[in-house]
Amino acid sequence: MDLETLLQHINFGEDEDIEFKSADGNLPNDMWETASAFANTDGGNIILGVSQGKSGFTISGVRNLDGLLNNFWNNHNNSQKLSTPICSNSDVQVLKVGVHNLVVVRVPKAIRTQRPVYIKNNPMTGTFKRNFEGDYRCTPEEVRQMLRDAGNEPQDNQVLEGFNLTDLDPETLKSFRQRFTSREPDHPWLALDDKNLLTQLGGWKRDRLTSKEGLTLAGLLMFGRERSILDALPNYQLDYQERLSNDPEIRWTYRLTLDGKWEPNLFNFYYRVYSRLVNDINVPFQLDRDAVRRGETHVHEALREALVNSLIHADHQSTRPLIVTKLPNSFLFSNPGRLRISLQQLYDGGISDPRNPNLQKMFQMLGLSEKAGSGFGKILRAWKEQQWLIPLVSEKLELEMTSVALPTMSLIPENVEKELREIVGDNYSELTELERIILVLAHQFREVCNTDIQRYRQEHPRDIGECLKQLVYKGCLESSGRGRGTNYTLANTEAQPDLLSLLPSSEHYEPNSEHYEPNSEHYEPNSEHYKRLQDIAAPVRGKGRASKQVVEPIILELCSEHYLPLRTLAELLGREPDSIRNHYVNPMLDRGLLKLRYPEQLSHPQQAYITVSSRNIQVNQVSETPPSPQNS
Numbered sequence: 001m002d003l004e005t006l007l008q009h010i011n012f013g014e015d016e017d018i019e020f021k022s023a024d025g026n027l028p029n030d031m032w033e034t035a036s037a038f039a040n041t042d043g044g045n046i047i048l049g050v051s052q053g054k055s056g057f058t059i060s061g062v063r064n065l066d067g068l069l070n071n072f073w074n075n076h077n078n079s080q081k082l083s084t085p086i087c088s089n090s091d092v093q094v095l096k097v098g099v100h101n102l103v104v105v106r107v108p109k110a111i112r113t114q115r116p117v118y119i120k121n122n123p124m125t126g127t128f129k130r131n132f133e134g135d136y137r138c139t140p141e142e143v144r145q146m147l148r149d150a151g152n153e154p155q156d157n158q159v160l161e162g163f164n165l166t167d168l169d170p171e172t173l174k175s176f177r178q179r180f181t182s183r184e185p186d187h188p189w190l191a192l193d194d195k196n197l198l199t200q201l202g203g204w205k206r207d208r209l210t211s212k213e214g215l216t217l218a219g220l221l222m223f224g225r226e227r228s229i230l231d232a233l234p235n236y237q238l239d240y241q242e243r244l245s246n247d248p249e250i251r252w253t254y255r256l257t258l259d260g261k262w263e264p265n266l267f268n269f270y271y272r273v274y275s276r277l278v279n280d281i282n283v284p285f286q287l288d289r290d291a292v293r294r295g296e297t298h299v300h301e302a303l304r305e306a307l308v309n310s311l312i313h314a315d316h317q318s319t320r321p322l323i324v325t326k327l328p329n330s331f332l333f334s335n336p337g338r339l340r341i342s343l344q345q346l347y348d349g350g351i352s353d354p355r356n357p358n359l360q361k362m363f364q365m366l367g368l369s370e371k372a373g374s375g376f377g378k379i380l381r382a383w384k385e386q387q388w389l390i391p392l393v394s395e396k397l398e399l400e401m402t403s404v405a406l407p408t409m410s411l412i413p414e415n416v417e418k419e420l421r422e423i424v425g426d427n428y429s430e431l432t433e434l435e436r437i438i439l440v441l442a443h444q445f446r447e448v449c450n451t452d453i454q455r456y457r458q459e460h461p462r463d464i465g466e467c468l469k470q471l472v473y474k475g476c477l478e479s480s481g482r483g484r485g486t487n488y489t490l491a492n493t494e495a496q497p498d499l500l501s502l503l504p505s506s507e508h509y510e511p512n513s514e515h516y517e518p519n520s521e522h523y524e525p526n527s528e529h530y531k532r533l534q535d536i537a538a539p540v541r542g543k544g545r546a547s548k549q550v551v552e553p554i555i556l557e558l559c560s561e562h563y564l565p566l567r568t569l570a571e572l573l574g575r576e577p578d579s580i581r582n583h584y585v586n587p588m589l590d591r592g593l594l595k596l597r598y599p600e601q602l603s604h605p606q607q608a609y610i611t612v613s614s615r616n617i618q619v620n621q622v623s624e625t626p627p628s629p630q631n632s
């Protein structure tokens with residue numbers, strides 16, 4: 001970090017990847033919490049020698065520089081303090097500002113085999129992650145997810161105690177054999193019985209050291225019965241949604257999820273979903289009886305790759321759901337688990353690091369997967385051929401989830417340009433090419449950041465950042481968050497579901513309770529209480545877009561008397577439940593403004609929220625500027 005950049009950060013304050021700490025005589029006690037948080041999230045810089053006062057941050061300098069540096073390296077390399085050394089010599093820099101010395105510690109993002117990076121020799125209580133300008137202690141489930149990813153043993157290779165062949169659906173196995181036979185009629189594995197076929201596929205395993213054998217997680221996921229899968233994975237959730245209606249009252253036009261009407265293993269989910277994904281693609285092709293290969297176009301091949309990749313790369317032991325969404329102008333694939341390679345490696349291709357190689361092998365036997373790391377490259381090729389917007393891959397770090405958005409529209413279609421002209425007004429013709437591209441991306445993806453735009457443009461990230469600031473200044477964009485975590489949305493547009501907000505946004509996802517409403521007279525549409533709640537929510541429900549300064553006080557007032565479930569809040573406010581949860585409820589829970597009805601069971605089917613402060617909370621008591629997240 002150069003001196004000019006450092007001074008700019010001091011003027012603007014802390015953000016997602018900058019933390020200032022006073023170092024008057026020695027290392028600050030909470031420095032290692034921040035080091036853990038940066039390493040487990042996306043990296044960042046700790047600046048030692050900057051103090052915070054009432055008027056902001058000031059340079060106080062580091063005393064006893066040599067002693068502090070010696071202390072830093074002693075602690076950094078001490079496994080009792082930090083679980084793994086994360087910094088190299090080049091990551092620690094000393095800058096001189098007048099008479100003061102500042103120490104800049106760049107904490108790199110930890111690779112998957114290093115995570116979790118924790119302190120005090122205890123991963124369950126000493127693992128932290130970064131959330132805007134604050135560090136927070138990871139939940140046990142977040143830690144367990146990191147630990148699963150850190151190991152080199154495939155996640156789907158474990159033998160499940162108490163499970164056997166009766167936990168598999170015979171019709172699924174039969175269908176697998178038929179499709180396998182159609183593709184490879186002379187394959188020697190086809191002569192094997194079910195148990196030996198599963199052994200070859202990785203669905204049945206015998207441990208050579210212990211002689212223990214049994215059904216693997218891969219076998220259960222690919223061929224299992226619903227009840228057996230849920231016995232092994234209580235939070236297992238597959239969800240396919242088609243949101244093709246322009247009517248905001250219609251949440252989806254078709255949905256496939258766990259409902260007891262079919263065996264929801266990965267084999268069945270793939271074949272049911274793929275046929276619907278490609279059903280109305282306006283690119284001609286001929287599908288053979290096995291739904292693969294014959295005459296298919298690159299677009300169909302890309303959608304197949306995206307669907308299979310979601311299934312084989314997902315952390316199926318997570319509490320998060322796997323969701324595939326079909327929208328009028330895009331597809332969205334989201335699965336639990338972060339990327340196991342970098343974004344750049346993913347876009348460059350040639351590297352594959354699947355969580356579940358046995359599942360990958362099973363799909364490969366059907367001609368539906370490859371090991372060469374070329375799957376995403378096929379998606380990029382297909383979208384480039386159609387001159388559609390480049391697919392956008394993003395990680396929701398706070399949720400340990402990955403999403404792939406595939407827009408099916410040209411860069412600047414006439415209808416989009418017309419809408420942008422209406423938003424920007426007479427100044428549209430004066431916009432630069434970069435500004436127009438940014439607005440188009442914000443229009444399509446509803447929310448973008450600097451990194452997303454870099455996929456489309458060759459300008460330096462600093463130039464893109466300056467352009468984003470100018471668009472905010474001109475009133476074309478609205479920003480939220482700070483630093484590298486800043487996101488941008490179009491200003492003055494009506495509310496529409498953005499691709500990434502369709503992802504589940506927290507542990508409060510309620511996979512099996514979409515139609516749940518508490519049986520209470522308070523929530524009956526014709527009740528006096530409900531009508532009063534409608535009146536309270538009217539200023540938001542009647543607006544296309546509303547700022548947090550407007551929405552949050554209304555949510556607090558709605559929840560001031562009774563616990564309200566998410567579905568009721570969403571209906572009252574005229575918004576999607578995921579949007580309300582992601583943008584308002586979860587941040588308000590984190591800040592202590594709301595509390596859960598069932599805090600010990602986050603996915604409780606009757607989960608609801610109530611205002612923490614007095615039941616007669618005054619709207620003007622709510623600060624317009626949310627407080628900074630506090631360190632756990």
